[in-house]
Amino acid sequence: MTTHAAVAHGHAPDGAAHEHAQGMSRGMAGMVFFIASEIMLFGGLFAGYFYIVNQADTWPPEGIEHTPGTAVGALLTVVLITSGLLGHAGIVALRSGTYGFVLQTGSRKGLILGISLAILLGTIFIAGQAYEWLTLFDEGLTAKSGVYGSTFYILTGFHGAHVIAGLAMLWVVLVRALWGDFTPRRHLFADAAMLYWHFVDVVWVLLFVIIYLVNK
Amino acid sequence: MATGAIARPTHHPRHYTGILEWVLTTDHKKIGIMYLLFTIFFMLIGGILALLVRTQLVWSNTEVFSKDAYNQFFTMHASTMLFLFVIPVGAGFGNYLLPLMIGAKDMAYPRINALSLWLIPLAAIFMFSSFFVEGGAAKSGWTEYAPMTLRTFSPGHGTDLWILGVQILGISSVGGGINFLVTTMTMRAPGMTPARMPIFVWMIVVTSVLVVFATPVLASVLTMLFFDRNLGTHFFDPREGGNPLLYQQLFWFYSHPAVYIMILPAMGIVSEVLPVFSRKPLFGYKAVAYAGAAIGILGFCVWMHHMFATGLSIPLTTVTMFTTMMIAVPSGVKMFNWLGTMWYGSLVFKTPMYFAIGFLFLFLIGGVDGVFHAVVPVDYAINDTYWVVSHIHYVLFGGAVFGVFAGIYYWFPKMTGKFLDETLGKTHFWLMFVGMNLAFMPMHVLGLMGMPRRIATYESGHGWEWWNLVSTVGAFIIAVSLLFFLYNFFKTLASAPKTAGDDPWEGNTLEWMTTSPPPEHNFDSLPPVHSERPAFDARAGRMSYRPGAAAH
Numbered sequence: 001m002t003t004h005a006a007v008a009h010g011h012a013p014d015g016a017a018h019e020h021a022q023g024m025s026r027g028m029a030g031m032v033f034f035i036a037s038e039i040m041l042f043g044g045l046f047a048g049y050f051y052i053v054n055q056a057d058t059w060p061p062e063g064i065e066h067t068p069g070t071a072v073g074a075l076l077t078v079v080l081i082t083s084g085l086l087g088h089a090g091i092v093a094l095r096s097g098t099y100g101f102v103l104q105t106g107s108r109k110g111l112i113l114g115i116s117l118a119i120l121l122g123t124i125f126i127a128g129q130a131y132e133w134l135t136l137f138d139e140g141l142t143a144k145s146g147v148y149g150s151t152f153y154i155l156t157g158f159h160g161a162h163v164i165a166g167l168a169m170l171w172v173v174l175v176r177a178l179w180g181d182f183t184p185r186r187h188l189f190a191d192a193a194m195l196y197w198h199f200v201d202v203v204w205v206l207l208f209v210i211i212y213l214v215n216k
Numbered sequence: 217m218a219t220g221a222i223a224r225p226t227h228h229p230r231h232y233t234g235i236l237e238w239v240l241t242t243d244h245k246k247i248g249i250m251y252l253l254f255t256i257f258f259m260l261i262g263g264i265l266a267l268l269v270r271t272q273l274v275w276s277n278t279e280v281f282s283k284d285a286y287n288q289f290f291t292m293h294a295s296t297m298l299f300l301f302v303i304p305v306g307a308g309f310g311n312y313l314l315p316l317m318i319g320a321k322d323m324a325y326p327r328i329n330a331l332s333l334w335l336i337p338l339a340a341i342f343m344f345s346s347f348f349v350e351g352g353a354a355k356s357g358w359t360e361y362a363p364m365t366l367r368t369f370s371p372g373h374g375t376d377l378w379i380l381g382v383q384i385l386g387i388s389s390v391g392g393g394i395n396f397l398v399t400t401m402t403m404r405a406p407g408m409t410p411a412r413m414p415i416f417v418w419m420i421v422v423t424s425v426l427v428v429f430a431t432p433v434l435a436s437v438l439t440m441l442f443f444d445r446n447l448g449t450h451f452f453d454p455r456e457g458g459n460p461l462l463y464q465q466l467f468w469f470y471s472h473p474a475v476y477i478m479i480l481p482a483m484g485i486v487s488e489v490l491p492v493f494s495r496k497p498l499f500g501y502k503a504v505a506y507a508g509a510a511i512g513i514l515g516f517c518v519w520m521h522h523m524f525a526t527g528l529s530i531p532l533t534t535v536t537m538f539t540t541m542m543i544a545v546p547s548g549v550k551m552f553n554w555l556g557t558m559w560y561g562s563l564v565f566k567t568p569m570y571f572a573i574g575f576l577f578l579f580l581i582g583g584v585d586g587v588f589h590a591v592v593p594v595d596y597a598i599n600d601t602y603w604v605v606s607h608i609h610y611v612l613f614g615g616a617v618f619g620v621f622a623g624i625y626y627w628f629p630k631m632t633g634k635f636l637d638e639t640l641g642k643t644h645f646w647l648m649f650v651g652m653n654l655a656f657m658p659m660h661v662l663g664l665m666g667m668p669r670r671i672a673t674y675e676s677g678h679g680w681e682w683w684n685l686v687s688t689v690g691a692f693i694i695a696v697s698l699l700f701f702l703y704n705f706f707k708t709l710a711s712a713p714k715t716a717g718d719d720p721w722e723g724n725t726l727e728w729m730t731t732s733p734p735p736e737h738n739f740d741s742l743p744p745v746h747s748e749r750p751a752f753d754a755r756a757g758r759m760s761y762r763p764g765a766a767a768h
Contacts, residue, residue: 143448158439
């Protein structure tokens with residue numbers, strides 16, 4: 001018999017279809033596959049970007065005078081990564097009852113503090129991106145003004161939309177935490193939301209590298 | 217402990233009655249049945265569009281419809297068949313069967329499941345309403361290649377509605393795919409190890425992986441197209457630095473794996489039907505499962521074979537040619553295993569078996585003429601001719617549709633407790649089989665004679681008339697065969713007695729270990745799972761099962 005463990009497992013007393021996961025929990029597995037599909041969505045957009053850049057003579061193409069500023073991009077990157085770290089620290093606080101190295105407060109307070117700061121910084125990120133878009137509009141770089149603008153706005157726009165979706169999830173975590181949900185052992189939704197928030201972070205880092213750094 | 221005889225549930229917790237029971241349900245079985253009903257309805261609509269197309273082509277210089285209308289008909293025929301029938305019908309079978317087959321109570325996310333279902337009619341409303349907007353429906357072929365679909369060449373909102381419809385279907389199938397994967401990962405019955413899952417479950421898992429990883433790429437490219445049309449971006453406009461080939465690259469990165477999204481569930485159905493009606497275990501269970509996985513992986517490596525004629529570099533075409541031909545290997549492995557299953561079996565010729573054997577025969581032809589396309593120089597010659605049309609119909613009509621009907625006749629007794637009529641079923645099969653070959657075999661010849669696809673009419677003098685006439689006659693015979701099916705379906709539902717019992721075919725898989733139709737929670741208790749044929753084991757009295765004892 002090749003699978004003794006599995007057979008032994010089959011000797012559950014009720015024998016009926018059982019609910020509990022082998023391995024990853026159901027909610028987390030769903031989030032992982034959802035993020036996988038999101039990675040492929042961005043994969044398509046990135047592939048399109050590289051395809052167009054690859055066959056362009058110069059990048060940015062001639063005639064593009066205004067490009068996004070590296071300093072702004074770097075600032076946004078710091079804001080978003082900090083947001084992810086603080087939010088994650090909130091989860092760690094919930095699990096371990098400490099808030100990083102700083103606060104030895106109750107676990108849920110740590111979660112609420114971390115998530116609140118993550119939401120604040122995420123909102124600042126969106127505001128910063130809106131400010132950057134408006135500045136670029138004024139300077140004449142729009143989605144219609146050539147394929148450079150088209151790729152820039154679709155990549156950052158899709159990312160921004162995902163940041164907003166992630167913020168919505170973090171708000172749900174915050175409200176539920178304020179209601180008294182989540183214990184050190186039960187925090188699936190907070191974990192899943194934070195995984196998504198990290199995914200949004202990582203996509204931004206890639207965007208920052210290819211849009212703001214590489215093609216300068 | 218559980219045996220083959222399972223106690224009937226004494227009550228159904230029912231919150232709604234009448235139509236609301238179906239509209240508001242989150243029961244995977246009801247959702248699966250609605251998936252099947254919707255998709256078969258769309259198949260009939262797509263079939264009517266096909267008849268319109270064939271009517272126009274029946275003879276040279278026939279112009280029953282304007283060229284513009286013809287273009288809408290063939291575009292919407294293919295879009296309907298692919299996006300509203302073949303892809304969701306696999307999810308329909310998966311919804312009904314996958315939880316039953318792995319011994320689960322329901323899908324992992326029942327409400328997301330209901331959402332996936334109801335997005336389908338919503339998308340259909342988007343797609344079909346485009347016939348009534350100014351400029352008509354999408355008309356650039358189901359691939360909707362840029363630049364033909366940019367504003368310049370496709371004004372009006374038909375294309376926009378098409379894009380929105382397909383995007384909604386994409387959300388539906390990604391939701392469904394995630395649901396299948398998580399259900400299979402987390403809700404299998406005790407003892408249901410991966411190596412004991414029914415092949416149908418394996419194929420739904422591979423399909424779901426393809427759905428989750430490929431469909432979002434289609435979403436990205438269709439979003440670009442939508443923005444090009446409506447927001448003035450320039451992804452596919454070469455005058456502004458864009459590139460129409462980008463559309464093809466991303467489109468086929470989805471749509472080639474999508475071919476396997478369409479055929480793998482049918483392969484899974486056939487892999488369940490053949491062993492039961494051959495009275496033998498599936499020959500080479502593991503080989504069939506691995507071959508399915510190999511097809512899934514290779515499916516991501518071959519998309520550029522749709523673009524050989526666009527002038528890709530020689531290394532790219534060469535690599536794609538080889539990966540494409542490699543797909544014939546796992547497909548051949550499966551074919552070998554199916555034939556090996558029947559070899560020296562005690563074949564029982566019921567209607568599901570007819571359709572399964574029809575699948576083998578027709579899919580073989582579709583597979584062989586596909587290899588012609590894989591070879592680059594041959595592809596240059598037959599690209600965009602009727603050979604392509606013939607190939608895709610042998611694979612997706614001869615393959616997927618025959619598999620679907622095998623599944624419908626096979627599981628109808630489980631879903632309703634009633635048998636579909638055998639005589640009508642076999643008439644349906646023979647008419648459909650003959651009609652299918654009459655309709656699509658001549659297209660091979662037409663392709664070799666150089667008839668391009670997607671033309672609204674043609675001049676005389678090419679010698680195409682008789683072959684087109686045969687093809688059109690075949691199409692109408694298929695239509696007649698479906699009337700037999702519909703009559704059989706409604707007559708059986710209305711008046712046939714419930715004679716099927718729990719396990720009418722002496723099946724192998726767990727769904728036969730519950731009532732027909734199954735109760736809301738599927739199982740009261742399950743037999744222990746010691747092999748990939750738990751129902752067979754239970755029926756054969758191989759229940760050497762004692763609680764607490766190790767199995768040998």
